[in-house]
Amino acid sequence: MRKIILIIALSLFPIWALAESERLLSLDEAIFLARTKSVDAAVAVNELRSAYWQNRSYRANLLPEVTFDAILPSYNKSYTAYQQNDGSYTFVRNNNLGLKGTLSLTQNIWLTGGTLSISTSLDFLRQLDGNTGNRFMSIPVALTLNQPIFGTNTVKWDRKIEPLRYAEAKARFISDTEEVMMLAIQYFFNLLSARENVAIAKQNISNAEKLYEVALAKRKMGQISENDLLQIELNMLTARSALTVNESSMKNCMFQLRSFLGIDEQEEIELQVPHDLMVSEVDFNDALAKALENNAHAKNIQRRRLEADYNVAKAKGDMRQINLFAQVGYTGTSNSFTDVYRGLKDNQIVEVGLSIPILDWGKRRGKVKVAESNREVVESKLKKESIDFNQNLFILVERFNNQREQLRLAKRADEIAQRRYDSNVKTFMIGKISTLDLNDSQENKDDARQEYISAMFYYWFYYYQLRSLTLWDFENDCDINADFDKIINN
Numbered sequence: 001m002r003k004i005i006l007i008i009a010l011s012l013f014p015i016w017a018l019a020e021s022e023r024l025l026s027l028d029e030a031i032f033l034a035r036t037k038s039v040d041a042a043v044a045v046n047e048l049r050s051a052y053w054q055n056r057s058y059r060a061n062l063l064p065e066v067t068f069d070a071i072l073p074s075y076n077k078s079y080t081a082y083q084q085n086d087g088s089y090t091f092v093r094n095n096n097l098g099l100k101g102t103l104s105l106t107q108n109i110w111l112t113g114g115t116l117s118i119s120t121s122l123d124f125l126r127q128l129d130g131n132t133g134n135r136f137m138s139i140p141v142a143l144t145l146n147q148p149i150f151g152t153n154t155v156k157w158d159r160k161i162e163p164l165r166y167a168e169a170k171a172r173f174i175s176d177t178e179e180v181m182m183l184a185i186q187y188f189f190n191l192l193s194a195r196e197n198v199a200i201a202k203q204n205i206s207n208a209e210k211l212y213e214v215a216l217a218k219r220k221m222g223q224i225s226e227n228d229l230l231q232i233e234l235n236m237l238t239a240r241s242a243l244t245v246n247e248s249s250m251k252n253c254m255f256q257l258r259s260f261l262g263i264d265e266q267e268e269i270e271l272q273v274p275h276d277l278m279v280s281e282v283d284f285n286d287a288l289a290k291a292l293e294n295n296a297h298a299k300n301i302q303r304r305r306l307e308a309d310y311n312v313a314k315a316k317g318d319m320r321q322i323n324l325f326a327q328v329g330y331t332g333t334s335n336s337f338t339d340v341y342r343g344l345k346d347n348q349i350v351e352v353g354l355s356i357p358i359l360d361w362g363k364r365r366g367k368v369k370v371a372e373s374n375r376e377v378v379e380s381k382l383k384k385e386s387i388d389f390n391q392n393l394f395i396l397v398e399r400f401n402n403q404r405e406q407l408r409l410a411k412r413a414d415e416i417a418q419r420r421y422d423s424n425v426k427t428f429m430i431g432k433i434s435t436l437d438l439n440d441s442q443e444n445k446d447d448a449r450q451e452y453i454s455a456m457f458y459y460w461f462y463y464y465q466l467r468s469l470t471l472w473d474f475e476n477d478c479d480i481n482a483d484f485d486k487i488i489n490n
Helices: 002-017 027-037 039-061 154-221 226-261 284-294 296-317 363-429 435-470 484-489
Strands: 021-025 065-083 089-108 115-127 133-148 267-271 321-334 345-355
Touching (some): 027 039, 027 154, 027 226, 039 484, 154 226, 154 267, 154 296, 154 435, 154 484, 226 435, 284 296, 284 363, 284 435, 296 363, 363 435
Parallel strands (some): 021 267
Antiparallel strands (some): 065 089, 089 115, 115 133, 133 321, 321 345
């Protein structure tokens, strides 16, 4: 018998283990989990990392680059055309083995957009047919300049644009993180509202059942009509139906919140009603100044304006191409490796290449006009976006400042509606009000509670929306910063 009881207990253990545990969740904790565990937060981090490595590539392009180029080995066994002294051609056989290596140090010239490099190289050639033997050629040192004369200085433009691009990405990351918090607030209050609906429905059922019992007794004594009794019974059935619907909605909202925050599905979430923010009214001019200084929008405008200017400059630079190539150094040749660096001779190359269109039917000039027109379009869009941004921020500041008063009024209305309903229940029991008055007070109570939860939601939602635009913590009066190095390397 004991063995049977033990087996039954062990078989039931997984059921006990799967029983839902309750977790008290505050709004602050929900926001923290959203920042650290949500998929949206992970997406924001990956976008920041992408921008970081793009910025790293830009900065590396400004530094000297060391490269080693080699052909190890080169084997050639073929026939090539050869012109003889009398002008006729014949084919000669090549059969050789070659090796080549070049080590160079290259630096972009920030001021002019050219490149300057210093290199050293060694070539080896061994003839395998006829007079076999080894040949070496060395260039111990060569200094090379490659400079566009009228071309666009890409390095100069990159130094203006790329730091703005990365600053924009960092500001956007913080804004995206704040928007993740806004989603957490939305899911949090959806569940809080659904829980309140369930609590309201349960309270309404309890009151409806009590009132129905009283109404039955009054009907037997002839104190109320059949119509009032049926109305109270209908209220009881409606409350039970509402409870079923609200419980289903609450489960759905709890699933959404758990999924978004990465909470285990077996945990039953009990929400803690948020505290009031210690934030006074926000001044629009102050908020606008912080937004223009911190928000990615301002940096985005600067970057796009510079990119439009760069496209115009590039189109103008492509109208004619003149390039200077100069190389100075020393070279030596020998049959042995030990002698190849002796008796060095000058090695100098100077080339000026140019490409100037004589007749292109206005193609290059047309590209300049297109780039200039695109710049005008971008400038018009930027002006409109700036106006819209300022207007949206102004509306948001007004909404947030008004919402504090709306929250205070909604809280007071909720308290009054609850007291009125409790009073009407007692008054109905002694027969001094009708079922219509009782139903009206119940509807007002339910609506007032929902209005209070909704006002609380918008109060917090507007606050974090304001944070996402200004990147400013108004509660603690400080910038919203992040340890970007830690985030990227984590």
